[in-house]
Amino acid sequence: MKIESIRLKNFKAFRDMEMTNIPHFTVIVGANGTGKSTLFSVFGFLKNALSGNVNSALQKLGGSRGFFEVRSRNADGPIEIEIKFRESPEKPLITYFLSINEEKGRAFVEREILKYRRGSHGKPWHFLDFSNGVGTAVTNEFDEMMNVEELQKEEQKLKSNDILAVKGLAQFERFPAVVTLGNLIENWHLSDFHISRARPEQEAGYAEHLSTEGENLSLVIQYLYSHHPETFQKILALLGMRVPGITRVESKTTEEGRVLLKFQDGSFEDPFLARYVSDGTIKMLAYLVLLYDPSPHPLLCVEEPENQLYPKLLMELAEEFRGYAFRGGQVLVATHSPDFLNATRIEEVFWLRKQDGYTTVVRAEDDPQIAAYMSDGDQMGYLWKQGFFDGIDP
Numbered sequence: 100m101k102i103e104s105i106r107l108k109n110f111k112a113f114r115d116m117e118m119t120n121i122p123h124f125t126v127i128v129g130a131n132g133t134g135k136s137t138l139f140s141v142f143g144f145l146k147n148a149l150s151g152n153v154n155s156a157l158q159k160l161g162g163s164r165g166f167f168e169v170r171s172r173n174a175d176g177p178i179e180i181e182i183k184f185r186e187s188p189e190k191p192l193i194t195y196f197l198s199i200n201e202e203k204g205r206a207f208v209e210r211e212i213l214k215y216r217r218g219s220h221g222k223p224w225h226f227l228d229f230s231n232g233v234g235t236a237v238t239n240e241f242d243e244m245m246n247v248e249e250l251q252k253e254e255q256k257l258k259s260n261d262i263l264a265v266k267g268l269a270q271f272e273r274f275p276a277v278v279t280l281g282n283l284i285e286n287w288h289l290s291d292f293h294i295s296r297a298r299p300e301q302e303a304g305y306a307e308h309l310s311t312e313g314e315n316l317s318l319v320i321q322y323l324y325s326h327h328p329e330t331f332q333k334i335l336a337l338l339g340m341r342v343p344g345i346t347r348v349e350s351k352t353t354e355e356g357r358v359l360l361k362f363q364d365g366s367f368e369d370p371f372l373a374r375y376v377s378d379g380t381i382k383m384l385a386y387l388v389l390l391y392d393p394s395p396h397p398l399l400c401v402e403e404p405e406n407q408l409y410p411k412l413l414m415e416l417a418e419e420f421r422g423y424a425f426r427g428g429q430v431l432v433a434t435h436s437p438d439f440l441n442a443t444r445i446e447e448v449f450w451l452r453k454q455d456g457y458t459t460v461v462r463a464e465d466d467p468q469i470a471a472y473m474s475d476g477d478q479m480g481y482l483w484k485q486g487f488f489d490g491i492d493p
Contacts, residue, residue: 100283100397101185101429103192108179109171111137114457118449123424125431126417126443128483129451130491134458135433138451139400141180142287144169145197149284152261153199154206166199166206171457176200177209186279191215194223195280197263207231207260213280227268227277232260236268236277287398292385294378294407300357308396309389316385321350327393334387341412342380378407383416390419395428405436417442437480445473452490461489 102121107113112134129135140160147156154165161168170178177200184193198210211234213227226237235252257264265284268277289311296314306318323331335348347363386404401420405413417432417439424430434440440448448463463469463479469487473479482488 100187100279102182102398103185104181104183105138105141106179106181107141109174109176110141110178110180111169111171112453112458113137114171114174116458116460118460118462120462121429122447123429124421124443124447125429126440126448127431127433127451128435128440128448128488128491129433129458130453133451133453133491135451136402137458139289139402139431139433142284142398142400143289145180145284146287148263149266149281152259153208153263154261157199157206166201166204184283193279195265205261208263211264213265213277227264229255229257229264232257232262234264236264283397286396287400288396289400289402290386290389290404291402292382292404294381297381297385302357303352307394308392309385313385316381316388317350319388320348321352323388323393324350330391330393334384334391337387338380338384341383341415342377348384379409379412382407383412386416386419390423395423395426397428399423399428399430401430401432403434403436404432405434405439410436410438413439414442437484440480440483441478443479445470445479448479450488450491454490463488 101123104117104119104121106117108115112132127135127138144156144160147159157165157169166178177198179199180195180197182195184195185191186193192215194212194214194216196210196212196214197208199206200209201207208229209231211227211229212225214223214225216223224237225235228234228236233254233256235254238251238253255264255268257267265277265281288308290309290313291311292313294313296312297316299314301315301317304315304318305322306315307322309316309319320331323334338348349361349363351361389399404416404420408416413436420430420432432439445464450461450463451458452461453459466487466489469479469482472482472487486492
């Protein structure tokens with residue numbers, strides 16, 4: 100599954116923004132306050148809206164003022180989100196459009212559309228079309244249809260106009276297009292790893308996937324060791340290549356029900372606890388656990404992976420992210436590191452810049468000067484440091 104474009108209107112710093120032709124591996128740079136985290140928060144907002152409703156999701160994102168804090172400053176009209184994606188390269192393009200407005204201080208879904216484009220000509224087929232809590236959804240399988248007259252539509256009414264139509268319909272297999280979108284939103288993952296959260300001992304438990312801040316690292320290590328030993332050994336081998344001396348990592352449960360993460364250095368007889376390991380070792384282990392997850396996330400967003408890592412390791416880490424993307428999970432990375440950027444290709448890089456108080460998006464390959472330098476063998480991070488990214492300083 101791959102997102103091809105994102106369009107935002109009146110969403111915080113993005114008054115009117117569109118990113119198109121988004122690659123499997125995407126790197127976003129920009130000065131503080133330009134909206135890198137805001138871009139990632141779009142997916143978090145949709146996930147919260149799917150599990151609750153748009154009012155609760157707006158409050159999580161914008162505080163007590165909800166809609167009015169999330170809507171761009173001095174803007175009128177609805178908040179709009181449009182995402183275009185494909186299930187696979189041979190599948191048709193799917194567009195999800197969401198418009199949220201307010202009435203008497205309460206947000207509601209003004210319009211929600213899910214549509215397919217069958218080929219490059221003609222109007223797209225609407226599989227879900229709701230306005231203010233009322234609409235229709237197509238119930239038959241898309242692949243079986245040859246023309247729009249074959250669509251079987253079922254009228255639905257939601258119990259509240261601030262609930263996403265995809266929330267309820269995604270639970271039923273007879274709405275296949277909606278199920279696809281629901282799976283994308285529910286299973287996306289933001290990684291904002293905090294070393295201080297991963298070091299302490301954890302209560303005994305069970306975890307298959309690394310959490311946003313990484314506090315369950317020892318539990319995921321325990322799971323991989325028990326259920327995916329080949330993956331665990333691969334992670335350990337890669338860690339040993341990047342952190343000399345580390346020969347073993349294990350997760351042990353004490354009699355008190357605490358889970359300890361221990362590291363073995365080949366130079367010493369006794370293992371040592373995570374609290375004594377370097378920041379870089381912990382973080383590299385966490386990223387390897389994340390990137391070699393046996394069930395990769397369809398979309399992985401990573402905030403500033405360069406923190407606490409030796410600059411030489413960043414190019415290898417970028418290759419790991421790219422490999423993850425092509426194994427089945429699209430990756431978006433926000434970074435401030437020229438060293439990390441040096442490992443990128445021109446088609447993978449976008450930068451954010453402020454204009455008149457709002458943020459716009461620039462694609463690196465659309466800049467003729469950068470394209471010329473890259474074709475001559477230059478590297479993206481060096482070009483950024485030399486000031487070629489118009490509107491932002493490194």
